[in-house]
Amino acid sequence: MTDLKVDVKNLVKNFGDNHVLKGINFEVANNEVVVLIGPSGSGKSTLLRCLNRLEDPTSGKIVIDGKDISDSKTNIDQARENIGMVFQHFNLFNNLTVEQNIALAPTELGKASKEEAADQAKKLLETVGLVDKYDAMPRSLSGGQKQRVAIARALAMKPDIMLFDEPTSALDPEMVGDVLAVMKKLAKEGMTMVVVTHEMGFAKEVADRVVFMADGKVVEEGKPTDVFEHPQNDRTKAFLEKVINV
Amino acid sequence: MKKRFAFFCLTVIAAVAFFFSGQAPVHAEKTYTIGTDVTFPPFVYANSNNKYVGIDMELIRSIAKEEGFKIKIKPLGFNAAVQSVSSGQTDGVIAGMTITDERKQTFDFSNPYYESGIVMAVSPKSGIKGLQDLKGKKVAVKTGTQGATYANSIKKKYGFKVVTFDDSDNVYNDVKTGNSAACFDDSAVLNYGVKTGLGLKVVTKPTDIGQYGFAVKKGQNQELLKMFNKGLAKLKKNGKYNQIIKKYTGAAATSSTKKSNNKKDAESNTFIGLIKQNRQAIGSGILETLKLTVLSIIFATIFGVLIGLLGVIPNKFAQGVSTVIIYIFRGLPLLVLALFIYNGIPSLTGSKIPAFVAGIITLTLNEGAYTAAFVKGGIEAVDSGQMEAARSLGLPFRKAMSKIVLPQGIKIMVPSFINQFIITLKDTSILSIIGILELTQTGKIIIARNLQGFKVWTIVAVIYLLLITILTLLSKWVERRIND
Ligand SMILES: Nc1ncnc2c1ncn2[C@@H]1O[C@H](COP(=O)(O)OP(=O)(O)OP(=O)(O)O)[C@@H](O)[C@H]1O
Ligand SMILES: [Mg+2]
Numbered sequence: 001m002t003d004l005k006v007d008v009k010n011l012v013k014n015f016g017d018n019h020v021l022k023g024i025n026f027e028v029a030n031n032e033v034v035v036l037i038g039p040s041g042s043g044k045s046t047l048l049r050c051l052n053r054l055e056d057p058t059s060g061k062i063v064i065d066g067k068d069i070s071d072s073k074t075n076i077d078q079a080r081e082n083i084g085m086v087f088q089h090f091n092l093f094n095n096l097t098v099e100q101n102i103a104l105a106p107t108e109l110g111k112a113s114k115e116e117a118a119d120q121a122k123k124l125l126e127t128v129g130l131v132d133k134y135d136a137m138p139r140s141l142s143g144g145q146k147q148r149v150a151i152a153r154a155l156a157m158k159p160d161i162m163l164f165d166e167p168t169s170a171l172d173p174e175m176v177g178d179v180l181a182v183m184k185k186l187a188k189e190g191m192t193m194v195v196v197t198h199e200m201g202f203a204k205e206v207a208d209r210v211v212f213m214a215d216g217k218v219v220e221e222g223k224p225t226d227v228f229e230h231p232q233n234d235r236t237k238a239f240l241e242k243v244i245n246v
Numbered sequence: 247m248k249k250r251f252a253f254f255c256l257t258v259i260a261a262v263a264f265f266f267s268g269q270a271p272v273h274a275e276k277t278y279t280i281g282t283d284v285t286f287p288p289f290v291y292a293n294s295n296n297k298y299v300g301i302d303m304e305l306i307r308s309i310a311k312e313e314g315f316k317i318k319i320k321p322l323g324f325n326a327a328v329q330s331v332s333s334g335q336t337d338g339v340i341a342g343m344t345i346t347d348e349r350k351q352t353f354d355f356s357n358p359y360y361e362s363g364i365v366m367a368v369s370p371k372s373g374i375k376g377l378q379d380l381k382g383k384k385v386a387v388k389t390g391t392q393g394a395t396y397a398n399s400i401k402k403k404y405g406f407k408v409v410t411f412d413d414s415d416n417v418y419n420d421v422k423t424g425n426s427a428a429c430f431d432d433s434a435v436l437n438y439g440v441k442t443g444l445g446l447k448v449v450t451k452p453t454d455i456g457q458y459g460f461a462v463k464k465g466q467n468q469e470l471l472k473m474f475n476k477g478l479a480k481l482k483k484n485g486k487y488n489q490i491i492k493k494y495t496g497a498a499a500t501s502s503t504k505k506s507n508n509k510k511d512a513e514s515n516t517f518i519g520l521i522k523q524n525r526q527a528i529g530s531g532i533l534e535t536l537k538l539t540v541l542s543i544i545f546a547t548i549f550g551v552l553i554g555l556l557g558v559i560p561n562k563f564a565q566g567v568s569t570v571i572i573y574i575f576r577g578l579p580l581l582v583l584a585l586f587i588y589n590g591i592p593s594l595t596g597s598k599i600p601a602f603v604a605g606i607i608t609l610t611l612n613e614g615a616y617t618a619a620f621v622k623g624g625i626e627a628v629d630s631g632q633m634e635a636a637r638s639l640g641l642p643f644r645k646a647m648s649k650i651v652l653p654q655g656i657k658i659m660v661p662s663f664i665n666q667f668i669i670t671l672k673d674t675s676i677l678s679i680i681g682i683l684e685l686t687q688t689g690k691i692i693i694a695r696n697l698q699g700f701k702v703w704t705i706v707a708v709i710y711l712l713l714i715t716i717l718t719l720l721s722k723w724v725e726r727r728i729n730d
Contacts, residue, residue: 081640091635
């Protein structure tokens with residue numbers, strides 16, 4: 001077995017007549033941070049959602065940590081325990097407190113006792129700087145706070161891989177920094193991460209590799225400096241120009 | 247999941263059936279269920295103690311005693327009584343039923359026990375003197391009776407329109423209020439009514455003389471039929487038969503009834519008087535309505551939640567089943583569903599269902615379908631991101647549903663639940679059609695006896711409003727608890 005955490009081969013995903021992913025090959029090594037960029041509708045979210053089978057692939061093979069996710073015989077719930085996901089719109093459980101949001105999965109899945117899970121929740125809230133929100137309800141939090149709780153919630157299952165789908169794009173600008181800081185800390189600790197984001201600063205600083213997608217295909221990939229400063233493909237150039245001009 | 251669900255449904259239904267069938271008494275002698283009319287004096291009617299009396303009732307009771315079998319009288323209304331015999335729900339019917347060739351196709355009749363013809367009655371105030379005055383007018387009849395058949399056979403000739411009602415009481419009232427110009431009914435019944443102060447007058451001579459018979463389903467319960475004939479012969483021989491007929495049609499009988507009617511009128515013309523006099527009947531009607539309501543709410547909620555959940559699990563087949571069940575049971579009128587389950591199912595399966603159980607099943611299916619629809623809608627109204635976030639943590643569908651989505655969906659559903667509970671309470675009144683003695687049926691029977699339609703319906707309406715108010719307050723209290 002190689003050091004690959006994510007190994008996607010020839011992934012195709014159609015929504016009816018809409019061919020969204022047209023044969024994606026995509027790899028992520030252990031401890032690697034990959035930033036996915038690309039124009040709207042290019043299939044970034046779909047690719048990410050296929051990685052933990054929130055979407056069922058039409059064809060192709062997805063192996064994560066040696067487990068074939070695309071095989072229907074694989075216990076997908078078990079596989080997901082190992083793949084944390086952070087959503088653009090946070091998706092905190094509205095009916096539960098912050099602590100319960102974080103402790104629910106570990107206790108329900110028998111990973112920790114109630115006390116252990118509560119302890120762990122407190123520690124995780126410390127790392128994201130929100131211990132004082134321990135008993136708060138999600139609706140009383142700001143967007144940035146919500147997203148940091150969502151990250152803590154995903155981390156509570158002690159995943160090997162974290163997927164982020166535009167974690168900061170629903171936030172007010174002054175909140176973005178806090179969330180990115182948490183993500184940088186994670187990256188430093190050696191977490192394997194796949195991040196869809198338009199935060200080019202973050203990509204330059206943290207990413208080991210940038211993957212540019214367009215029209216359901218991987219068009220270009222490489223070191224951030226290479227892709228950002230010397231893009232090879234015309235579409236990459238066009239995209240980067242737009243993003244930088246904004 | 248699917249199998250378990252089906253199993254669960256069957257268990258619930260079986261449990262209900264068992265629970266209620268367990269209440270049926272077991273006797274050494276065979277007990278026959280006899281369907282009859284709600285009100286057809288002097289043949290069948292409830293006296294002021296709500297006991298069923300009249301020529302038919304005394305005959306069948308005396309014959310049962312004579313021949314040594316037990317009977318259980320079910321006042322279902324003429325139509326329902328006739329249907330329930332042909333579907334096997336009841337063993338026999340005695341309800342002033344005329345023996346006709348057409349009916350002989352489906353029933354086996356006893357020897358005739360009474361002879362009667364069809365007469366026409368009008369309001370004394372109207373100037374109608376005979377059939378020729380009916381041109382362009384409306385004529386009231388009771389469904390399925392000989393009077394109805396006769397009216398329909400001559401309506402073209404005399405140019406009138408026929409309006410049908412389920413109860414004699416409504417027929418007479420329609421004539422008294424002037425909506426209909428006249429009514430056709432059996433002479434014995436109308437003459438009795440006129441003599442006891444019905445407020446109509448008979449204007450024609452009896453025609454279409456017919457004979458009344460006791461009936462069983464064709465080819466079934468032949469021993470019961472034999473016993474009836476034997477018993478009837480005995481009663482005729484020993485004078486008991488004449489005694490009964492005289493008791494109900496003789497001058498003494500009718501005038502004493504008239505007197506007691508008048509006396510009763512005087513003391514029970516007030517609301518308080520009516521309530522006092524019918525306290526017991528109303529009380530047990532309320533109790534029955536409450537029993538139906540509570541049990542139906544419980545079962546409909548269980549059924550509805552399960553069918554609603556079936557509609558949101560990620561399985562096309564399960565969703566299809568849920569959609570079809572909701573479509574069918576929400577689409578069927580409650581009345582049709584009740585009659586279908588009570589009369590139709592026994593015809594298919596050959597085994598009877600007690601009316602109460604049929605009523606609970608009816609409401610469970612109908613109210614459950616509505617419940618399922620809003621349960622499904624409530625769950626679907628929860629942001630799909632909640633389910634995705636839960637699943638992405640590795641929580642299985644059921645845990646994600648029960649811990650995250652359902653608690654949020656239930657909050658959305660609570661007002662619909664309260665609404666549905668109130669509708670369920672109101673819908674129990676429809677079950678009067680299968681003869682369940684709940685509040686509405688109780689009202690009908692009281693009116694059949696005292697003809698105080700307006701006052702009794704007012705009382706019944708107020709009681710329903712009171713019950714609904716209590717139910718609403720209770721539900722709101724629960725709602726506040728859930729929302730805290
Ligand atoms: N559940 C779905 N059903 C049908 N079509 C879908 C579904 N999800 C995504 N699509 C389609 O797939 C295509 C790619 O969508 P996707 O969300 O993966 O793009 P994206 O690269 O993440 O875009 P953005 O930057 O706007 O988030 C779009 O055309 C979208 O309409
Ligand atoms: Mg996207």
